[in-house]
Amino acid sequence: VLKLFKLLHRTRQEVFKNDPRALEAARQKINEEFRNNQDETSEEKINEVL
Template sequence: MLRGDWLRRASTVATGSWRVLALHGLVARRRGDSTATDAGRAMGQAAKVLQLFKTLHRTRQQVFKNDVRALEAARIKINEEFKRNISETSPKKIEELMKIGSDVELLLRTSVIQGIHTDNNTLKLVPRKDLLIENVPYCDAPIQKQ
């Protein structure tokens, strides 16, 4: 199996309702380019895309730990988005898609909290260390307008 074919297969994946990136176009462009710098840049970008893909899946596993349904739904969405953009060759568009994917990963890691049903109408929240929590005291009394 050629290295390019391996990269193409390894990259056929995506980010949820989030736009995503494609190594296939980068590998194809690399094969057609005559300059080593373009090939090097394409391979560097391809590695970043693959790294983002892996990071999204690791974050998915942490955020939705022990929730089979949510884990599967997130996996399908991530893979779908990467596949949708597999033929993208424009470096600017790929950078834009990578930015969106990175933002989604950050949002998942810092803003999504897992809740587990315990009794009727009761949820147990499972906070993680990466979760952003505003430590503002709750005020039960309504604020008076002046």
């Protein structure tokens, strides 16, 4: 899961490199979604949200 989190942030930086507003919005959305599910322990549920 941590690998995916880092990959999403690297991808965000490449895709939105010339758009600071989009970079920030994507950063906030990625962090929000991961934060909302950080306490999930069910492997099935984790795979579903990924």
